[in-house]
Amino acid sequence: MVRFKNRYITVEVDPVKLPKNEPWPLKTSKLYRALMAEVENLHGDFGVASITSGLAVKYCNKETRIAVIRCRHGPHRFVATSIPFIHNVGKDDVSVNTLYTGATLHQCYKFIKAYQENHLQKLYSSLKTEEERQEFAKSVLTLPEARNICVRETPDENNV
Amino acid sequence: MLCPEVWDFDSALKNTHIHRKSGNEILEHCEDVISNHHLNHHVSVLISDCESIPEDLSNILKTDCEYYRVHLPLASLIDKEFIDLFILAGGEVSALSIGTRLDADDCSAALLPSGHFVLSVGGDRFRSLGIEGVATSPDRYGIVIDLRKPYFKPGKSNYDRTLRSLSKFDPVNFDFIIAWEPHDEKICPSTIAKYLADKGYRVQQCQPHFEYKVDNAVSIPSLRETPETELLEWLGAHSLGVFRKDSSITSPETAEYLSSYEAPTDCTKSKKTILFQWTGFFTRKRFVHLFKKLRHYSSEKLKDSSWISLTVQGFMDSPVAWKCTPHGLYRNSDEQYTIFIEKEKLQCMAVLPSNGKIK
Amino acid sequence: MEFCYLDITLDLAVEKSISAVSFKGHVIKCVKNVFGEFGASHKIDVLKYDLINRSAIIRCPSTFYVKLLSALTLSGEFEGLACCYRLNRSSPYLLSLLSNSRTYEHC
Numbered sequence: 001m002v003r004f005k006n007r008y009i010t011v012e013v014d015p016v017k018l019p020k021n022e023p024w025p026l027k028t029s030k031l032y033r034a035l036m037a038e039v040e041n042l043h044g045d046f047g048v049a050s051i052t053s054g055l056a057v058k059y060c061n062k063e064t065r066i067a068v069i070r071c072r073h074g075p076h077r078f079v080a081t082s083i084p085f086i087h088n089v090g091k092d093d094v095s096v097n098t099l100y101t102g103a104t105l106h107q108c109y110k111f112i113k114a115y116q117e118n119h120l121q122k123l124y125s126s127l128k129t130e131e132e133r134q135e136f137a138k139s140v141l142t143l144p145e146a147r148n149i150c151v152r153e154t155p156d157e158n159n160v
Numbered sequence: 161m162l163c164p165e166v167w168d169f170d171s172a173l174k175n176t177h178i179h180r181k182s183g184n185e186i187l188e189h190c191e192d193v194i195s196n197h198h199l200n201h202h203v204s205v206l207i208s209d210c211e212s213i214p215e216d217l218s219n220i221l222k223t224d225c226e227y228y229r230v231h232l233p234l235a236s237l238i239d240k241e242f243i244d245l246f247i248l249a250g251g252e253v254s255a256l257s258i259g260t261r262l263d264a265d266d267c268s269a270a271l272l273p274s275g276h277f278v279l280s281v282g283g284d285r286f287r288s289l290g291i292e293g294v295a296t297s298p299d300r301y302g303i304v305i306d307l308r309k310p311y312f313k314p315g316k317s318n319y320d321r322t323l324r325s326l327s328k329f330d331p332v333n334f335d336f337i338i339a340w341e342p343h344d345e346k347i348c349p350s351t352i353a354k355y356l357a358d359k360g361y362r363v364q365q366c367q368p369h370f371e372y373k374v375d376n377a378v379s380i381p382s383l384r385e386t387p388e389t390e391l392l393e394w395l396g397a398h399s400l401g402v403f404r405k406d407s408s409i410t411s412p413e414t415a416e417y418l419s420s421y422e423a424p425t426d427c428t429k430s431k432k433t434i435l436f437q438w439t440g441f442f443t444r445k446r447f448v449h450l451f452k453k454l455r456h457y458s459s460e461k462l463k464d465s466s467w468i469s470l471t472v473q474g475f476m477d478s479p480v481a482w483k484c485t486p487h488g489l490y491r492n493s494d495e496q497y498t499i500f501i502e503k504e505k506l507q508c509m510a511v512l513p514s515n516g517k518i519k
Numbered sequence: 520m521e522f523c524y525l526d527i528t529l530d531l532a533v534e535k536s537i538s539a540v541s542f543k544g545h546v547i548k549c550v551k552n553v554f555g556e557f558g559a560s561h562k563i564d565v566l567k568y569d570l571i572n573r574s575a576i577i578r579c580p581s582t583f584y585v586k587l588l589s590a591l592t593l594s595g596e597f598e599g600l601a602c603c604y605r606l607n608r609s610s611p612y613l614l615s616l617l618s619n620s621r622t623y624e625h626c
Contacts, residue, residue, distance in 0.1 A: 044555030046586075050166045074164045081557070169585035171523055171611070202618035229625050258625060337625055366625045393522070396613025400576060402566045418539055419564040421578065439618055441625065475620040476608075496615060 005073035006054065008108045010100040011083055013065050016093045024065060028057040030090040031067055038082040047082075050075035058105065064116060066099070068108050076101075178388045193497050194451055194472075196483050198272045199256050200442040202473040204399055205454065208380045209430035209466035213372070214457060218436060220450055221368060227339040227441040228353045229258075229364040234279075234334060235326040236359070237271055240314050243307050246352055247275050250343030253352070254443045257334045262477040262487060269334065270479050273341070273444055275308035280479035280486065289325045296486035304484055337366065337441045368440030375435070378403070379427035383467045383500055386424045392498065394424055395469055399435060428465055447472060451499075458501045468501045523584040524566075526608045526616050527591065528574035532601040539568040542575060549594035549604075554586055563587065566613075574607070576616055584609070 013031065015024050032055070039047045054072035061067070071079045086096045100111045120137060127133045203221065207214070236242065237255065246253050252273035260268035266282045281289065283299040293303035305322060306312065312319050340352040357363045381394050397403065402421070451470065458468055474481065474495030481487045481495045529542065537545075543565045551559040564578040579587050591604040608619050 040555065042555045043557050044551065044553045046166075046553050047555055047557075050164070072164065075166050077167055168582070171581040171584035201620045201623070204614075204617060227625075261621065364626070389521070393613050396524075396616070397566065399614065399617055400567055402576075414540055418543055418568070419566055419578075420562060421564050421566055437617070439623060471614050471617070473615065473618055473620075477621060496612070498614065 004054070005103070006070055007073050007076035007080075008058070008102045008105050009069045009071070009076070009080060009083065009098060010102070010108045010111060011067050011069060012097045012099055013060075013067055013089060014095050014097065015065070015089075016095060018092075023062050024092075026060040026062050026065060026067060026089070028060050028067070031060065031069075032057045034086050034089045035069065035079065035082065038086050039078050042082050042085060043078045047075075047078040051078050055079065064112075064119075066112055066115075068105065068112075070105070073103075178392075190451065190499055191448065193499070194447045195444050197447075197472060197474060197495070197497065198274070198444055198480070198483075199254060199270060199474050199478045200444070200447065200472050201439065201475045203436075203438045203442065203447070203450070204469075204471045205436040205450075206395065206399065206469045206471075207434045207462075207466070208468070209463050210432055210434060210461070212432075213374070213434060214461070217453060217457060218370075218372060220453055221438045221442065221446060222370060224349060225368050225440070225442065225446065226350070227337055227366050227368075228356070229366050230336050230338055230353075230356050231333050231362045232336060232356065232359075233327070233332050234269060234329050235323055236361070237269075237336075238277060238305070238307065238312075238319075238323060238326065242355075243312075245355065246340055247307055251347075252341040252443060252445065253338065254340075254441070255336050255338040256441070256475060256478055257336055258477075259335050260477060262479065267329075267334075268477055268479050269336075271307075271338075272480065272484070274484075275306060276484055277305040277307055278479045278484065279303040279305075291322055291325055302479060302486045339441055339443050341443050341445045366440065368438050368442070371437050373401075373435045373437075375404075375433045376431065378430055378433045379423060380430045380433065380466070381424040382426045382428065382465070383502060385426040390424045391500075393421075395471070395498070397421065397423070398433075399437075399471075430466065454501055458503055462503045464503055466503075469498060470501070471498045472496060521581040521611065522578050523581045523609060523611055524613045524616055525577050525579070525584075525588070525606060526574065526619075527577060528572060528605040528607060529597065530603050530605055531573070531597060535600070536570055537573060537597075539565060539570070539575075542568060542573065545594075545597055546577065546591070550587060550590040553590040553593055558583075558586060558590065561587075576613075578613075581611060 013026055018024055035055070035057070036048065036051075039051055043050075051071055054070065054075070056070045057067055058070050059066075059068045069079060069083075080098065080101065083096050083098050087093060099115065100108060102108045102111065123136070124133060127136060205217070253271050254273050255269075255271035257267075257269045262268055262280060266285050268280050270278045272278060279291075279293075280296065280300060280302050281293075283301065286293060286301040286303075289303075291303050291305075293301040296302040314320065314323075338352060338356075340349050342349055342351065353363050353365065375398075378398070381391055383391070386394070403423070454468055454470060462468065476495070478495065479487055487495065529537075529545070543563070546563060546565075547559055550561070550563070561580060561583045563583075565575050566578055567576040569575065588606065588609075591606075594602065594604060596602060607622070608616055610616060
């Protein structure tokens, strides 16, 4: 039995008009719809049909504005080529950067952690008090929602 | 389905090679190509630059080129009397069933000048026939029977079994086009028609369709400088009349929108370009003859920088492409060749299937 | 670049002659429907067009041949009329389109 191969694409969704440090509610369903619309525009019915099975936005972080998109290996090219063309999520203007493409969610998680640590070093200087810093580090590094998903995903993948 | 293929779809049409050769060996190679292509449907000859229409060339496939459309059962083609009279005596019979599509219909048949009777049948039919054959493509089988073998005669079990299976064939009758090249010049090729008519089959005489076009002041690409694919493309475009002024194109902008095709840049202007086209059914001997005439013409009357091309196409639905090699079911181009002739040297550019190389 | 050549005819429910420009426009629209902007970005050339029969000889890169053919097969509407594309012949060589032995009448 061969398992399905997936690709997990880590993206950073950056609302153009909002300042960096303001939390922005990023919803998985909204990002999913925006992605579908863009794939339909770029790759037509064929693209939509190819990605529909298996496409899911697994995780969105409103603090860091990072999201993970899961899709099947093969059709992931349709998703990957469409991501840079997404300009709206819901009603907000955004620009989307692809950060990383991995084969498992765990790899993506590792990447996000490293990426956030790097990001944190840069932001430390802008925060004044030690308490503020600790609070911020907690919110960025613990990635509560991400950990939940990882815990749920891991036994799953071993079974299949 | 580990990774569903959604990105890269190969056209799978191309299974051919372009051979470019010149020198002494070329002549032999060209004649090989011509005589191994048995069932010919369409010929086009382009003379790139000439003063007047060469009458002897235009008449060459007109006289004695009749072929016959006959409604007959398959078994009558392996009739002993038929084999004795028309094949074993030294003549060459070419026959092909028409209206039988290779990819959709159950059976198509052909009789080659080499004395081979070839059938291409679907899987169910093949199993019910009980004749030896090989799988040519999924659920399609090719049967080749050599009619010249001495043991293929009544009384031998092989012959009897074949005759029995072919007699049971449903539908009984097929539409065939038949042409015969007699071994002796004194015998008229229409003998075969008389023989078949006497047997009670419906025989209809067919004439090849001939047309020619003369174009003035055409830019002709140079044979030596232009890459093969571009040259073939230009030849096709010219033959199809792509360059001719068309009412559908009203302005330069429209033309630009419709097509981005550009003719090769390395061109010379010619005064008069002639294109001959014959369509019908031709035996290979005709082309050996035509080829000789063309070479003769090129050495005597052709201008220095001009050239002649000879393009021959076979039938889409014939069960064989070259020699006895089975016809590719999903490929459309493995039954044609193009030969270019210059004044002094001969240049051959043959479009051949890569699996059935001619040696 | 390697090309493929197709001889196609547009069959309409109602007899109607259409211009070469709208013919090509429709071909591109079909491709865009099925394969989006990415598909429509491939170069498709109408080499020859027959106004009366609505048949054309078109050229496309051979890597796009399969997609073009599927897009044409899936098209079903031309300006509100039911339509379908018929592929008469296709080949990697333009010369092959000179004759069609399948439709030729021997007489």
